[in-house]
Each structure stands twice: as C-alpha cells, then as structure tokens.
Amino acid sequence: MRILILGGDGYLGWPTALHLSVRGHDVALVDNFVRRDWDQELGVESLVPIASLEERVRTWATVSGKEMPVYIGDLCDGDLVDQIVRDYDPDTIVHYAEQSSAPYSMLDRRHAVATQMNNVVGTLNVLYAIAAHNRDIHLVKLGTMGEYGTPNVDIEEGWLDLTHRGRQDRVLFPKRPGSFYHLSKVHDSHNIEFACRIWGLRATDLNQGVVYGQETEETRLHPALATRFDYDGIFGTVLNRFTIQAVLGHPLTVYGQGGQTRGIINIVDTVQCIRLAAESPAIAGEFRVFNQFTEQMSVRQIAETVSAAYPGDVSIEQVENPRVEAESHYYRAAHTGLLDLGLVPHLLSDTLIDSLFRIAERHKERVSPEAIRPTVHWRATANALAGAQ
Numbered sequence: 001m002r003i004l005i006l007g008g009d010g011y012l013g014w015p016t017a018l019h020l021s022v023r024g025h026d027v028a029l030v031d032n033f034v035r036r037d038w039d040q041e042l043g044v045e046s047l048v049p050i051a052s053l054e055e056r057v058r059t060w061a062t063v064s065g066k067e068m069p070v071y072i073g074d075l076c077d078g079d080l081v082d083q084i085v086r087d088y089d090p091d092t093i094v095h096y097a098e099q100s101s102a103p104y105s106m107l108d109r110r111h112a113v114a115t116q117m118n119n120v121v122g123t124l125n126v127l128y129a130i131a132a133h134n135r136d137i138h139l140v141k142l143g144t145m146g147e148y149g150t151p152n153v154d155i156e157e158g159w160l161d162l163t164h165r166g167r168q169d170r171v172l173f174p175k176r177p178g179s180f181y182h183l184s185k186v187h188d189s190h191n192i193e194f195a196c197r198i199w200g201l202r203a204t205d206l207n208q209g210v211v212y213g214q215e216t217e218e219t220r221l222h223p224a225l226a227t228r229f230d231y232d233g234i235f236g237t238v239l240n241r242f243t244i245q246a247v248l249g250h251p252l253t254v255y256g257q258g259g260q261t262r263g264i265i266n267i268v269d270t271v272q273c274i275r276l277a278a279e280s281p282a283i284a285g286e287f288r289v290f291n292q293f294t295e296q297m298s299v300r301q302i303a304e305t306v307s308a309a310y311p312g313d314v315s316i317e318q319v320e321n322p323r324v325e326a327e328s329h330y331y332r333a334a335h336t337g338l339l340d341l342g343l344v345p346h347l348l349s350d351t352l353i354d355s356l357f358r359i360a361e362r363h364k365e366r367v368s369p370e371a372i373r374p375t376v377h378w379r380a381t382a383n384a385l386a387g388a389q
Helices: 013-022 034-042 053-064 078-088 109-133 180-199 238-248 267-279 299-309 337-341 350-362
Strands: 002-006 026-031 070-072 092-095 138-144 159-164 167-172 202-208 210-212 252-255 261-266 287-292 295-298 316-319
Touching: 002 013, 002 078, 013 026, 013 053, 013 092, 013 267, 026 053, 053 070, 070 078, 078 109, 092 109, 092 267, 109 138, 109 180, 138 180, 138 267, 167 180, 180 202, 180 287, 202 267, 210 238, 210 267, 238 252, 238 299, 238 350, 252 299, 261 267, 261 287, 261 299, 267 287, 267 337, 287 337, 295 299, 299 316, 299 350
Parallel strands: 002 026, 002 092, 026 070, 092 138, 138 202, 202 287, 210 261, 252 316
Antiparallel strands: 159 167, 261 295
C-alpha cells in the first residue's frame, strides 16, 4: 500500500514508518517539527539523541534501499493538507500528528487552546481532504484510552449496546476525559464518526494505552534511526520516568495513592497494531474502534515492578497528585479486536525493563533531574514551564 504518516518525525510516527517500509509498503511522511520546538520551549530534550528527519530518511535509504518522501507542513493549513493528499494519493493515512501530552494541555489557557486547535482542526482538515480526494482512503487515527476516563462499568471498544426504557440502540461509549488533551481526542473521535456516517469514509480509531520503550527491530539498525525517549514531567510516560529515577538512585515518585489503573503497551506492539489495522482496513462508512493496549496495571504496580527489576535498592515515594483523578477505581477494558487481527503481545517483563535500564544508563548524563518533577497542577489555570526555569 501507499501509506502517508502524519507526524512522521515523532516518537511513534518514525518507528511506525520504518516498520511499514521494511514490510513492503510505500511510505511518505508529513511533519512540521513542532514537537522539537516544544523541547526548546520546555528546556528539555530526548534522553536518546535523535537525528534530524533529513538524516533519518537518508540513513534509512542507505540501510534498507527504500526512499521515503517527506512533506513539511502544518495540518492546520487545510489547503496544504489537500495538496499533500492529492499529490501522494495514499491508500491509508496514519494520523499521529497531534499534541499528545495531558500536562502540556493543562499548563494554561494558551496551551489548552493550542492543543485543541492543533488536534481538532488538524484532524478536520484531514477528513475534508479525504472526502474531497478519495473516500476509499482508510484513516488510521491514534486515539487514547484516556478518552473513556475511569467509568464504574466495563469499557467496551468504542461502542456500547444500550437498552433504555425497553428500546435498544448502539451508541458511542460515553467519554469522560481527564484533560484538555484527552478532550481534544474525544472531539476527534466524534468528528471522525460523523464523517464516516455522512460521507461514507472508512476509519479505525486506536485508543492506545500508555506507551513505554524506545527501541524497535528497525530503530536498532543504526544510531541515526533512533526515536525519542521522553522522561520529563510534561511529555514523559510513567514507566520511562520510573526507569530514569531508578538509574539515578532517586525514589520512584508515585502520584497520590498510586491506584490509578492504566492500559499499557510496548512501542514494538504499537507499530505492529498500526500495521495490522492498515492491512485489514475498515469498510466504507465504518468507524471502527480498537482499544490498543496489552495489559493493565496501576501506577503503584508499575513502580513496584520497576523497583523489583532494578539490581539495586529503589524506594517508592508517594507525592501529592497534581492531577484531578480518581486514585482508586474500577477499571476493566475490552481489548480483543487487535488480538483477533493477529497481534502477538510483548508483555512487560524483566527483559523489557532491563532494556530500558540499559538505555537510561547509557545516556544518564543527559538527564535534567529538575525536569522530572510534576509542576503542572490541574486545578490551576496557569502554571510555570518547569524545564525553562
């Protein structure tokens, strides 16, 4: 297939591009490099040095013999999106090009507005470009399990069969997001479902859990093919943060009681899920939803797993939770759709955690300890930029 990856320079977009390319698909990338700009704004950097997109693509051509065209531009420019889709004429569009941090979206009004504009408007422009050019293009969109919140009932995969006062219907599963970022993803999901229903588009919404890991089979082929490793309090994910703290000999900082339960997934499985969804597309008019995670754990359980795996004494410290969330709750989510397509999960293990420890040890001199602290408080309407202090 011809696959266009939006956000192809990002943490997940880049290894996904390599994974699809090596398996015989023609891949092109779109990015405006704003993620790199956010590092500058926050005064942080990826733990693992990352090459420019130009060098990455050039290195991949040398390693694999495969070319990947690159389009530079912002999805909020609707005319540009139209032009790119017409020019590349993809069979599938993989959409990663969104601001993906809940803390970033909660910094202040400006960052909340920027998150909503970037994510919602960008996705709307993509939908219009597909509808105008070729309604058979399959949109594979990265959503988030955070759209659902933590309801006191089982979470289904996107849809809910409802019986009310003797009548039945099938409706989108109720959403109760926990940040302006997660809320933008809810808007995306509703807009995509509407486009499928009205224009007959085909789309797969992948509600992903927390991703961990930094290496895939393809990124290990050359240092210039490495993807990012974020550990800071804004963009860093919880397992990455705990890994860095363990290596530095710092306590693992659990927010509140640590009973917050999340779906988690290894980056190797993320790229596999994207490929499986792309190679088995939704039908015309279908808004298909998969919950994309492989196991679920509480934050406290993740901390205990990291502590037990590290070959040294690692303490766990409870700190005040900067977020507004239930710290003890029911959580059970269906996630069979991708398994049915052939996903073979890589579950969290000592081997996988050891690989994170090795990465952290190799680059620990690049860590900015003050950037790890949680500095964005949900109840405040304005927060300082931690890394820039």
